[in-house]
Amino acid sequence: MSEALDQLLANNRRWAAATEAREPGFFTRLARQQSPRYMWIGCADSRVPANEITGLDPGEVFVHRNVANLVVHSDLNALSTIQFAVEHLKVRHIMVVGHYGCAGVRAAMRGVRVGLADNWLRHVQDVRLRHRRRLDHLDAEAQEDVLCEMNVIEQVGNVALSTVLQDAWARGQQVAVHGWVYGLRDGLLKDLHVTMDDPETVVERFAAALKRYPRGEPAAGPAGEPDGADTAFGPGAL
Ligand SMILES: [Zn+2]
Numbered sequence: 001m002s003e004a005l006d007q008l009l010a011n012n013r014r015w016a017a018a019t020e021a022r023e024p025g026f027f028t029r030l031a032r033q034q035s036p037r038y039m040w041i042g043c044a045d046s047r048v049p050a051n052e053i054t055g056l057d058p059g060e061v062f063v064h065r066n067v068a069n070l071v072v073h074s075d076l077n078a079l080s081t082i083q084f085a086v087e088h089l090k091v092r093h094i095m096v097v098g099h100y101g102c103a104g105v106r107a108a109m110r111g112v113r114v115g116l117a118d119n120w121l122r123h124v125q126d127v128r129l130r131h132r133r134r135l136d137h138l139d140a141e142a143q144e145d146v147l148c149e150m151n152v153i154e155q156v157g158n159v160a161l162s163t164v165l166q167d168a169w170a171r172g173q174q175v176a177v178h179g180w181v182y183g184l185r186d187g188l189l190k191d192l193h194v195t196m197d198d199p200e201t202v203v204e205r206f207a208a209a210l211k212r213y214p215r216g217e218p219a220a221g222p223a224g225e226p227d228g229a230d231t232a233f234g235p236g237a238l
Pocket residue numbers: 043044045067068069099101102103104105
């Protein structure tokens with residue numbers, strides 16, 4: 001085996017020994033059961049590891065990651081993970097966590113072709129198109145940062161509108177969906193204040209979060225071009 005991988009296995013042995021020494025019985029306890037209170041839906045980017053960023057130990061956060069932290073209504077991988085987290089683990093909080101400088105968001109913003117992932121990133125481009133009047137008047141860097149945030153807001157909405165969350169809330173289960181964004185430059189998480197914990201207020205929370213991003217002046221041209229942004233959301237619009 002390569003030296004680099006040997007190093008990883010050596011690191012692992014050291015970590016396991018140190019963890020057990022610090023907290024005897026840690027692994028036998030964990031092996032019996034996991035009961036995390038949190039679910040993290042984040043980007044696959046190697047710089048955004050859920051446990052380290054939040055100071056959580058193994059067993060404390062259930063994680064799903066993909067490129068650009070998307071929750072697509074037909075993605076059985078993400079939906080199955082969310083269902084397991086909500087119905088079996090009974091997590092209390094689901095955090096959708098984007099990050100500034102996300103290569104997936106940047107590729108979608110700039111229309112860069114990266115390969116198969118173009119089809120996946122189409123979902124981010126859809127977010128950009130829906131909210132273009134809140135984006136187009138910003139400079140390029142600000143557009144990418146704001147699109148990272150808007151993408152999180154949209155995905156929080158997608159989790160909230162999933163059958164898993166709708167059914168959980170209908171049963172009276174307490175579970176909240178939050179939107180955060182992580183700064184690669186300072187290591188800090190920012191709450192986007194789009195927490196959804198009740199089906200009655202999902203659309204209202206979504207609209208309130210978006211209102212924080214002012215629209216630019218309407219572009220000259222055919223009048224009445226629909227923005228489609230804030231209204232094309234919610235069960236009534238599906
Ligand atoms: Zn990313």
